[in-house]
Amino acid sequence: MTIxxxxxxxxxxxxxxxxxxxxRARAAQMIGHLKAATSLPVYEPNREKIIYANVRAANKxxxxxxxxxxxxxxxxxxxxxxxxNELASQRHAQAAEQEGGALGHAAxxxxxxxxxxx
Amino acid sequence: MTIxxxxxxxxxxxxxxxxxxxxRARAAQMIGHLKAATSLPVYEPNREKIIYANVRAANKxxxxxxxxxxxxxxxxxxxxxxxxNELASQRHAQAAEQEGGALGHAAxxxxxxxxxxx
Numbered sequence: 001m002t003i004x005x006x007x008x009x010x011x012x013x014x015x016x017x018x019x020x021x022x023x024r025a026r027a028a029q030m031i032g033h034l035k036a037a038t039s040l041p042v043y044e045p046n047r048e049k050i051i052y053a054n055v056r057a058a059n060k061x062x063x064x065x066x067x068x069x070x071x072x073x074x075x076x077x078x079x080x081x082x083x084x085n086e087l088a089s090q091r092h093a094q095a096a097e098q099e100g101g102a103l104g105h106a107a108x109x110x111x112x113x114x115x116x117x118x
Numbered sequence: 119m120t121i122x123x124x125x126x127x128x129x130x131x132x133x134x135x136x137x138x139x140x141x142r143a144r145a146a147q148m149i150g151h152l153k154a155a156t157s158l159p160v161y162e163p164n165r166e167k168i169i170y171a172n173v174r175a176a177n178k179x180x181x182x183x184x185x186x187x188x189x190x191x192x193x194x195x196x197x198x199x200x201x202x203n204e205l206a207s208q209r210h211a212q213a214a215e216q217e218g219g220a221l222g223h224a225a226x227x228x229x230x231x232x233x234x235x236x
Contacts, residue, residue, distance in 0.1 A: 003152050006145045007165070011172050013142045018176040020138065021189065024131045025181045027124045034121050047125070054129050058136040063143045067196045071139065074192040078185045 021075070028079040032086030036094075042083050048076060139193070146197040150204030154212075160201050166194060 001009075035042065055072050056065050119127075153160065173190050174183050 001148065003149055003156075003158075006149050006152075010142055010145050011169075013138055013145070014169065014173055015176040017135065017138050017142070017193075018173055018186065020131055020135050021186065022178060022181060024128055024135070027128050027131070029180055030119065031121055031124050034124075038121075040121075051129070051132065055132055055136055058133040060140060062147055063140060063196065063200065067199065068136065068139065071189075071192050071196055074189050075135075078181065078189055081185065082181065 024075075025079060025082055028083050029086045032083035033090060035083070036087050036090040042080055042087060051076065142193075143197060143200055146201050147204045150201035151208060153201070154205050154208040160198055160205060169194065 032042070034040075052069060052072060055068060059065055059068050150160070152158075170187060170190060173186060177183055177186050
């Protein structure tokens with residue numbers, strides 16, 4: 001394989017990676033949604049330990065575990081931020097809804113913004 | 119879906135992510151191998167721009183482009199380190215081989231270590 005062919009393959013792999021990361025993000029968002037209802041915290045160290053253990057167990061190389069962990073630290077950081085956003089926008093919506101209940105409909109309607117694009 | 123079910127799905131996605139990242143790493147390693155032969159540099163800013171553009175074009179959310187870019191900065195850092203390793207071990211092997219040519223077989227034989235696990 002030439003460098004050019006390998007790069008075409010890498011670009012294809014990157015598109016698949018984006019798809020998987022997006023699906024993972026949607027699942028994290030849904031968990032954030034459920035956490036808002038149960039008042040579970042976003043940061044759960046035991047759950048994160050399980051994620052790292054799962055990743056290391058799946059690793060057959062050539063990346064050393066430590067390098068894969070570096071990538072996952074960043075993935076988890078980003079997912080945690082997304083989950084926090086989801087939680088915050090939901091609490092904001094709930095607060096506005098309660099306020100809306102007391103003051104009328106207007107406040108509730110303005111809370112439909114999700115803030116996902118920030 | 120419950121939190122538990124979503125986590126099972128995330129663990130499955132993570133195993134698929136590790137597989138794709140490993141395949142991407144193997145391709146980067148092969149490029150490192152080819153670069154050693156052509157004396158191309160590891161860091162190629164124009165190629166990296168193409169990678170980021172490809173990733174952003176593939177992104178349909180929910181992760182904002184900036185967050186996906188954060189993840190990719192880490193992925194590229196790790197791949198670059200792997201490629202540097204590949205290049206260094208190859209140059210080391212070549213140097214040892216030349217030395218081996220002058221001094222005999224012993225030096226060439228000791229150069230088969232790849233250093234990938236460091």
